[in-house]
Amino acid sequence: MTNLFLLDKQGLVLAFLLGLAVYFFGGLEFLAIFFVFLISSVVVTKYGYHKKRELGLYEHERSWENVISNGLVPVLVLFLPFFGFSSIGAFLGAVAAINADKFASELGVLSPDPIDLANLKKARNGKSGCISLFGTFASFVGAITIGVFAHFLFPSSVDSWKIVFIGLIGFIGSFADSIAGVFEEKGIGNKSTSNIIGSAVGAILGLAFI
Numbered sequence: 001m002t003n004l005f006l007l008d009k010q011g012l013v014l015a016f017l018l019g020l021a022v023y024f025f026g027g028l029e030f031l032a033i034f035f036v037f038l039i040s041s042v043v044v045t046k047y048g049y050h051k052k053r054e055l056g057l058y059e060h061e062r063s064w065e066n067v068i069s070n071g072l073v074p075v076l077v078l079f080l081p082f083f084g085f086s087s088i089g090a091f092l093g094a095v096a097a098i099n100a101d102k103f104a105s106e107l108g109v110l111s112p113d114p115i116d117l118a119n120l121k122k123a124r125n126g127k128s129g130c131i132s133l134f135g136t137f138a139s140f141v142g143a144i145t146i147g148v149f150a151h152f153l154f155p156s157s158v159d160s161w162k163i164v165f166i167g168l169i170g171f172i173g174s175f176a177d178s179i180a181g182v183f184e185e186k187g188i189g190n191k192s193t194s195n196i197i198g199s200a201v202g203a204i205l206g207l208a209f210i
Contacts, residue, residue: 006042010064018071025078029153030091034074036149037099040142044106051110069192070098073199077207085207088157093206094199096146096166097173101198103142104174108135118182128181128191143170158210165209173202 007015015038023031077090108114109125111132116123123130147166150158158166177198184194 006045007062007067008064011062011067014064014067015071018067018075021075022078025075026087026091030078030087032153033092033095033146033149034071036146037070037095037102040099040145041102041106044103044138044142047107048110065192066195069195070102070199072196073203074098077203080207086157088154089210090203090207092146092150092154092158092166092210093169093173094203096143096170096206097177097199097202098195099146100139100143100170100174100202101177101195103145104131104135104139104178107138108132111135116182117178118185128184128194129178130181131175131178139174140167140171143167143174146170162210166206169202169205169209172205173198176201 019031019034022034074091074094077094078087080087080090108131111125111134114123114125114127114130114132114135115121116127117129117131144163144167147158147163147170150166151160151163177194180189180194180197181191183189184191189197
């Protein structure tokens with residue numbers, strides 16, 4: 001099971017606890033969206049396995065820090081109903097953002113043309129704060145994947161047009177993660193804080209527009 005979800009033991013336990021929290025405070029539909037992210041992340045991580053190994057960019061087992069950085073915001077927004085807000089939009093926006101970032105980072109590293117956002121020059125594969133044409137496209141695909149599943153799981157809240165909104169929101173959240181990555185390269189923050197920033201941007205936009 002550890003290899004299935006690409007998590008070490010601590011990460012697997014924490015992911016299980018976060019899943020329980022999502023189910024308890026959100027419901028089965030929210031948990032299903034969470035699983036879409038988990039399964040998608042495994043698929044894109046495994047994609048291009050040999051090339052990633054050659055580049056030294058393949059992550060076989062992720063730790064509890066990775067689980068927290070991706071799952072913290074989606075779980076926190078589930079408490080919004082206690083303050084009079086719906087949690088659906090914020091949750092979908094947050095998960096779309098982390099899924100978009102996962103697609104961008106895991107597939108973008110295979111692109112031959114990464115560009116550093118700090119100076120708009122060609123950069124090495126896997127460097128934080130970089131984007132590529134393929135990674136940008138993959139980011140939108142990752143986000144809209146959440147939108148498609150949300151359309152079927154939350155039909156009264158997510159109509160056909162909102163599938164596109166979720167795609168755009170996730171894409172923007174992923175881009176915010178990349179911008180945070182520029183500061184990460186300067187020693188301000190790390191991959192976890194960049195992930196949290198990206199998911200927070202997705203949550204805020206989701207709350208406003210979904």
